[in-house]
Amino acid sequence: MRTHRRRVLVTGAAGFMGSHLVDALVADGHLVFGVDDMSGGYWRNIHPESEFSVLDLRHREATEAYLRKARPEVIFHMAADATEGRSQFTPISSTERNYLAYLNVLVPAIREGLRKMVLISSMSVYGRQPAPFHEGMPRVPEDIYAIAKAAMEHATEILAKVHDFDYTIIRPHNVYGERQNIADPYRNVIGIFINRLLQGKDFFIYGDGEQKRAFSHIVDFTPYCLRAGFDDAANGEIFNIGPREEYSINQTARLVLKHFGYDPDDPPEAVRPRRLPPRPLEVRDAYCTLEKAQRLLGYRTTVSLDEGIRRMVAWAKELGPQPMRYLEGGLELTTGAPETWTRRLM
Numbered sequence: 001m002r003t004h005r006r007r008v009l010v011t012g013a014a015g016f017m018g019s020h021l022v023d024a025l026v027a028d029g030h031l032v033f034g035v036d037d038m039s040g041g042y043w044r045n046i047h048p049e050s051e052f053s054v055l056d057l058r059h060r061e062a063t064e065a066y067l068r069k070a071r072p073e074v075i076f077h078m079a080a081d082a083t084e085g086r087s088q089f090t091p092i093s094s095t096e097r098n099y100l101a102y103l104n105v106l107v108p109a110i111r112e113g114l115r116k117m118v119l120i121s122s123m124s125v126y127g128r129q130p131a132p133f134h135e136g137m138p139r140v141p142e143d144i145y146a147i148a149k150a151a152m153e154h155a156t157e158i159l160a161k162v163h164d165f166d167y168t169i170i171r172p173h174n175v176y177g178e179r180q181n182i183a184d185p186y187r188n189v190i191g192i193f194i195n196r197l198l199q200g201k202d203f204f205i206y207g208d209g210e211q212k213r214a215f216s217h218i219v220d221f222t223p224y225c226l227r228a229g230f231d232d233a234a235n236g237e238i239f240n241i242g243p244r245e246e247y248s249i250n251q252t253a254r255l256v257l258k259h260f261g262y263d264p265d266d267p268p269e270a271v272r273p274r275r276l277p278p279r280p281l282e283v284r285d286a287y288c289t290l291e292k293a294q295r296l297l298g299y300r301t302t303v304s305l306d307e308g309i310r311r312m313v314a315w316a317k318e319l320g321p322q323p324m325r326y327l328e329g330g331l332e333l334t335t336g337a338p339e340t341w342t343r344r345l346m
């Protein structure tokens with residue numbers, strides 16, 4: 001879809017999904033600003049033709065000063081501490097990096113003439129309601145990360161009504177693919193499996209591994225996110241984005257083993273998945289309806305999980321094994337935390 005050249009800001013631009021979106025925006029000819037505090041991002045992800053600045057969005061004055069200069073017409077808010085499973089053990093920093101950081105961006109942006117906000121939210125806002133989730137279901141967050149995402153969505157709706165800007169809320173599925181942070185021990189299940197196998201080590205499955213997820217390869221996310229920013233049909237709407245096919249964590253593990261050349265039915269002892277107790281509050285099945293994204297954004301799945309994992313493994317082999325990046329300063333609360341985190345097993 002061709003649009004006029006706009007001043008566009010992507011927060012979290014050095015991260016996985018943010019950097020792919022920057023690429024697409026630059027290719028479409030926009031003037032693209034990117035910010036990231038590099039807590040989970042990488043310099044290698046930054047597009048050389050974007051205007052990139054290191055900025056910690058938790059710092060209100062610095063963020064306000066930045067927005068006065070950049071004056072974006074459209075913002076894609078991707079920056080987050082997306083470690084959902086960890087958020088019960090880091091409730092303060094999760095809220096600061098998610099809800100507070102978002103308001104630090106949104107409020108001055110409104111003052112500087114924001115026209116459109118695309119908020120990247122999460123399926124976690126559906127909580128424990130029965131899958132498939134559809135966009136009309138209420139927000140019933142069940143964990144600290146989801147509380148922040150639900151609050152961000154709700155604040156956007158309220159402020160848009162009062163202050164007259166357009167918005168779209170996107171709730172992605174488990175997105176994976178090239179450039180994903182494979183060194184985050186707290187999230188990105190496929191990335192962790194891959195990084196462990198790159199090191200010739202086994203990986204961990206929480207619970208029985210039969211919990212199901214619908215994984216989206218990044219090429220099946222970015223174009224629809226982009227379109228949501230510029231197509232008026234997306235204004236005021238919430239979209240689930242992700243494929244319909246669900247895979248259990250066990251099935252996913254088998255595919256990763258396969259693309260490393262192992263027999264998934266009988267991998268060598270050294271790389272055989274290890275079972276750990278279930279994580280507190282982990283949602284069992286998380287998949288959603290897609291009818292709205294198909295109708296208004298033209299969504300369709302083009303990359304199967306098998307093919308997506310093949311591509312990601314090929315990329316990760318080029319990158320090589322990565323040392324895990326544990327949270328500086330440790331968890332705020334440790335009771336009940338998985339031992340992979342407290343004992344830094346990876």
Ligand SMILES: NC(=O)c1ccc[n+]([C@@H]2O[C@H](COP(=O)([O-])OP(=O)(O)OC[C@H]3O[C@@H](n4cnc5c(N)ncnc54)[C@H](O)[C@@H]3O)[C@@H](O)[C@H]2O)c1
Pocket residue numbers: 011012013014015016017018035036037038039040041042055056057058077078079080081082097101120121122123171172173174175176180181
């Ligand atoms: N990947 C998924 O499966 C998935 C699923 C649902 C929702 N999301 C959402 O999509 C967005 C992007 O996720 P991702 O997978 O690309 O994660 P990511 O960690 O690769 O990207 C997030 C970026 O935000 C940056 N960031 C964190 N705190 C910041 C701060 N205070 N100031 C500035 N930058 C900060 C990090 O450095 C990182 O580069 C997030 O909002 C996440 O909640 C992701």
